[in-house]
Amino acid sequence: MDFRALTLIALGAMALAGQAAAQQSPPQPWMDATLSPDARADLVQAQMTQDEELLLVKGYFGANNRQSWIKPTPKEYQPLLPGTAGYVPGIPRLGIPALKESDAGVGIANNFWLRPGDTATAYPSGLSNAATWNAQAAFDGGAGIGQEARDRGFNVMLDGGINLAREPRNGRIFEYGGEDPLLAGTIAGAEIRGIQSRHVISTIKHYALNDQETGRTLITSNIDEASARESDLLAFEIAIERGSPGAVMCSYNKFNTIYACENDFLLNKVLKGDWSYPGWVLSDWGAVHSTIAAANGGLDQESASGFDAQEFFGDPLKQAVAAGIVLPARLHDMVHRILRTMFANGLIDDLAQPVTPPATHADVAQRSAEQGIVLLKNAGAVLPLAKTAHSIAVIGGHSDLGMLSGGGSSQVLPVGFDPDKQLMVGGPVIVLPNGAKVMPLSREIFDPPSPLAAITAMAPQAQVRYADGVDQKAAATLAATSDVAIVFVQQWMTEGADVPNLSLPGAQDALIAAIAAANPHIIVVLETGGPVVMPWLDKVPAVLETWYAGSGGATALARILFGEIDPSGRLPVTFPASEAQLPRPKLAEPPAGYWYVNYTEGSDVGYRWFDSHKLTPLFPFGFGLSYTTFNLTNFTALGGGNVTATVNVTNTGTRDGFQVVQLYVTPPGQTARLVGWSKIELKPGETQTVNIEAEPRLLARYDAQVHVWRIPTGPYEVSLRTSATDVKASTFVSIDGGTIKP
Ligand code: BGC
Numbered sequence: 001m002d003f004r005a006l007t008l009i010a011l012g013a014m015a016l017a018g019q020a021a022a023q024q025s026p027p028q029p030w031m032d033a034t035l036s037p038d039a040r041a042d043l044v045q046a047q048m049t050q051d052e053e054l055l056l057v058k059g060y061f062g063a064n065n066r067q068s069w070i071k072p073t074p075k076e077y078q079p080l081l082p083g084t085a086g087y088v089p090g091i092p093r094l095g096i097p098a099l100k101e102s103d104a105g106v107g108i109a110n111n112f113w114l115r116p117g118d119t120a121t122a123y124p125s126g127l128s129n130a131a132t133w134n135a136q137a138a139f140d141g142g143a144g145i146g147q148e149a150r151d152r153g154f155n156v157m158l159d160g161g162i163n164l165a166r167e168p169r170n171g172r173i174f175e176y177g178g179e180d181p182l183l184a185g186t187i188a189g190a191e192i193r194g195i196q197s198r199h200v201i202s203t204i205k206h207y208a209l210n211d212q213e214t215g216r217t218l219i220t221s222n223i224d225e226a227s228a229r230e231s232d233l234l235a236f237e238i239a240i241e242r243g244s245p246g247a248v249m250c251s252y253n254k255f256n257t258i259y260a261c262e263n264d265f266l267l268n269k270v271l272k273g274d275w276s277y278p279g280w281v282l283s284d285w286g287a288v289h290s291t292i293a294a295a296n297g298g299l300d301q302e303s304a305s306g307f308d309a310q311e312f313f314g315d316p317l318k319q320a321v322a323a324g325i326v327l328p329a330r331l332h333d334m335v336h337r338i339l340r341t342m343f344a345n346g347l348i349d350d351l352a353q354p355v356t357p358p359a360t361h362a363d364v365a366q367r368s369a370e371q372g373i374v375l376l377k378n379a380g381a382v383l384p385l386a387k388t389a390h391s392i393a394v395i396g397g398h399s400d401l402g403m404l405s406g407g408g409s410s411q412v413l414p415v416g417f418d419p420d421k422q423l424m425v426g427g428p429v430i431v432l433p434n435g436a437k438v439m440p441l442s443r444e445i446f447d448p449p450s451p452l453a454a455i456t457a458m459a460p461q462a463q464v465r466y467a468d469g470v471d472q473k474a475a476a477t478l479a480a481t482s483d484v485a486i487v488f489v490q491q492w493m494t495e496g497a498d499v500p501n502l503s504l505p506g507a508q509d510a511l512i513a514a515i516a517a518a519n520p521h522i523i524v525v526l527e528t529g530g531p532v533v534m535p536w537l538d539k540v541p542a543v544l545e546t547w548y549a550g551s552g553g554a555t556a557l558a559r560i561l562f563g564e565i566d567p568s569g570r571l572p573v574t575f576p577a578s579e580a581q582l583p584r585p586k587l588a589e590p591p592a593g594y595w596y597v598n599y600t601e602g603s604d605v606g607y608r609w610f611d612s613h614k615l616t617p618l619f620p621f622g623f624g625l626s627y628t629t630f631n632l633t634n635f636t637a638l639g640g641g642n643v644t645a646t647v648n649v650t651n652t653g654t655r656d657g658f659q660v661v662q663l664y665v666t667p668p669g670q671t672a673r674l675v676g677w678s679k680i681e682l683k684p685g686e687t688q689t690v691n692i693e694a695e696p697r698l699l700a701r702y703d704a705q706v707h708v709w710r711i712p713t714g715p716y717e718v719s720l721r722t723s724a725t726d727v728k729a730s731t732f733v734s735i736d737g738g739t740i741k742p
Helices: 003-024 039-046 050-056 073-081 124-130 135-150 181-198 226-228 231-244 263-273 292-297 315-322 328-344 363-370 450-460 473-478 509-519 553-561 607-611
Strands: 084-089 099-102 201-207 220-222 247-250 280-283 374-378 389-393 444-447 463-467 482-492 523-530 544-545 595-599 630-638 646-653 657-666 673-682 687-693 702-705 707-709 715-723 727-735 738-740
Touching: 039 328, 050 315, 050 328, 099 687, 124 135, 124 181, 124 363, 135 363, 181 201, 181 231, 181 263, 201 231, 226 702, 263 292, 280 328, 280 702, 292 315, 292 328, 315 328, 363 553, 389 450, 389 473, 450 463, 450 482, 450 553, 463 473, 473 509, 482 509, 509 523, 544 553, 544 646, 630 657, 630 673, 630 715, 630 727, 646 657, 646 673, 646 715, 673 687
Parallel strands: 201 247, 220 595, 247 280, 389 463, 389 482, 482 523, 523 544
Antiparallel strands: 084 099, 374 544, 630 646, 646 687, 657 673, 657 715, 702 707, 707 738, 715 727
């Protein structure tokens, strides 16, 4: 029997139970949608037993057990499991549905089970999303993901990855929003709002400073409070303000020596105290280490309890409450947070029900990829390609299969995926006794359609030929006999492991050099999780960064290659010239037994580190080329209480194009920070006036003694840039100074 049938039986059973309860139980005043979410939660809580409260604060792995170390989910819930990340039983007698939790940021991660047809849209990676610099595109993607979730019966998406890119080798960098707190917070907040617009709760994760995969469950991320508040925590703060995520997922690592999921400072003081966060804190899978410390430290729900060393929030929590070590009011608060958030996000009034077939959104994914692809180099305007090209060589990177995706819990089995056609690279597919196929979590999966097909469709008159690039000589011969060679190179990243360095793996650098020697008309297409180094850069005229571009990626790329649209992505991370430029030239991999990373760079993450150390990167944060040209004129900035700026932007070229106008402020004695931006599309000759107001916390430093943001009085340099290092105009304004409460 497949899981949808089971889900329907379960829903039927719930409905019957609900009907029976409705006959016996008092009317349910909390179903009055005109009341506030808090009032509704209070009303339903007044009817709950303590055992029912305890039920809501403990979750289970949502798929049938696949690994011996995961403790099995109790038998009574097995038929109800959604077949993916998590499940928290509901209370049918009170009309409270179960929480059905799915990963994550690039679509419905359906890789625990595979049934024929159970595929979903693969959206572009989180870093691609950030590279759009376009909150509307992020919202649209989120709304698409939210719809696909509810069409499969999920009501919680474990989305909202926002760990700052302090470590470009981080195996999950592709899931996150880059190195800048304002950009990451704005984009993640918009995506979360999009998801929740479909009455599906989104998390934000992994709170906090889970900035590398190496030793992620052992490591302590050490950083001073002010630096954390000005960087990683600020990204969360902005995303929470803009997106109102229903839940925050605390991370695996320790923060300043205390596990994040029992960290009073992170959870009680900052999140629930300073930020007045009304939602609930759920743990990452296997990130709980205690009952009392976690409950009193601010954790509200133990996720997938079978992943933890022991169950912490079931009977142990009941005993701790009975002993008065965890106060009943604290248990009540945990449950209140969960229920009020379910009411606030429409989970109870608008139940997520599986539909057949569930929605897919290749068009939304494509539009997002189109905005996220970054043109890094275009010497001699080799791009865009003419559709009349006679012969095109497409080389390498399995570009006859699809666009590469990242591995781990966020992996989506994309629409068009067929395990029997092996659109993936790696170990065996596990075939279950019922015929279902299980994908191992960390695999290279290629999202169809293939770039080869998309390029062929775009240039029907051209002879488009493919070489896999394994045989470099054959590929070079093909390139030499073609008008243009498009070479696909890749860096595969996955949850659970960092990459050892920023070089393209295998012989890919050599492949590019060989093709460049055979044909100077070479276009390099990068499909990478994050930044890579490019020893061949001066040998090639054109480079495009497509990140992990998803189900719409190949079409988006082809449209950009042939100039149907302007490339408008801008880098959300600095590309270093070499690893020697990083705060940690080597990945933090201390000796076993004492795991730590000291983030001594403080809040100087990414471009701020490069600026304060006078380092010239390969490509700066914010960088990206267009097919047209722009003039920025009449730049003016005003000071006083905050910085505001105005500029006229004119498209001086002959094609439609996008400009991303970036405003940076340099407070006295400090380095420049991005304080706002505007992405606009202009027709040839068109002029638009752009107004930008600074995010005031970016003018400030956090004072950890007094607990305020302190804006010093003085002259601030305000500059208009097209990347962190490309200053187009600058001026000084006088700022009054003052404080902002956190
Ligand atoms: C990941 C989370 C994910 C969870 C559930 C964990 O390993 O860190 O991001 O949501 O698994 O799959």
